[in-house]
Amino acid sequence: MTDIPIPESDYVANFQIEDRPVRGRMARLGTASLDPILKRHDYPANLARVLGEAVTLAALIGSSLKFDGRLLVQAEGDGPVSMMVGEYRTDGGLRGYARFEPDRWAHLDKVNKGARPHMPQLFGATGRLGLIMIRDGAEQPYQGIVPLVKGTLAECAEVYFRDSEQVPTKVALSLAELNVPGDPPVWRAGGMLLQQIAGDDARGDTEEGWDEARALFSTLSDGELADPDLPGDQLLYRLFHESGVRMETPRSVVDSCTCNEERLINTLKPMPDAELRELVEEDGALALDCQFCNRKYRIPIERVTEPAN
DSSP states (O other): OOSSOOOSSSEEEEEEETTSSEEEEEEEEOTTTHHHHHHHHTOOHHHHHHHHHHHHHHHHHHTTOSSSEEEEEEEEOSSSEEEEEEEEETTSEEEEEEEEOHHHHHHHHHHTTTOOOOHHHHHOTTOEEEEEEEETTOSSOEEEEEEOOSSSHHHHHHHHIIIIIOOOEEEEEEEEEEEETTEEEEEEEEEEEEEEOOOBTTTBOOHHHHHHHHHHHTTOOHHHHHOTTSOHHHHHHHHHTTTOEEEOOOEEOEEOOOOOHHHHHHHHTTSOHHHHHHHOOTTSEEEEEOTTTOOEEEEEGGGTSOOOO
């Protein structure tokens, strides 16, 4: 347990199991972070759940970055969902969006009789998962990619860490849409990540300790992980109290988009003027929407093109 005040939600925190060769992180997302992201787009419920998992996973992994920047959990393919992105920034900002074809989604939902689709159904035969780390000011990001062949995003993330990072990892992700009397339902998410620390001369072999921690981790239920009435430190104690567990100071996360007019203008200026003029509307402006936050912009054409002759 810990004497550190633990917020109800909207945080990510490291934790340490005493005398065990593992490192862990947990995330709890709710009204200040995940709920507005999912409600803003009004996705089908099962797609909202998967996107929520991507945002939660981004927070779990991105909070380990040792530099200022961002981490993207990005899935893409040729299925009903062509693109899904969850993003964590080291200032605590989260955002996410998904691009899908409504007709193909409706067909998939009919085939599955409303049951949650697995990842190959969502992203098709070419589906792949990328974890992309972008340092502020750096020209090239670092990315690792694995096929989306497992049933859930958590399982696919475990494959990524096994194959790309060679780090034995367990991941649990859970979402719940909770009813609030007198108010619209609220999206809540919980996530936990556990990784083995490699053995060395000081630690010796770490397999036995990892196996014990992994066995306890496997008892974690979806209901516990996203339960707002079960504080995170109490959940960790429930899982690992026999060895002792300590949660570090949580870091807040919040729904926050980085879009702004200046950034859009800088993105548009390199495009050919002729192409931009074809998109201009009657009032002489370009109408643009941010895919992440749905904010709408109107950019006067003269701000992004050379004066017409």
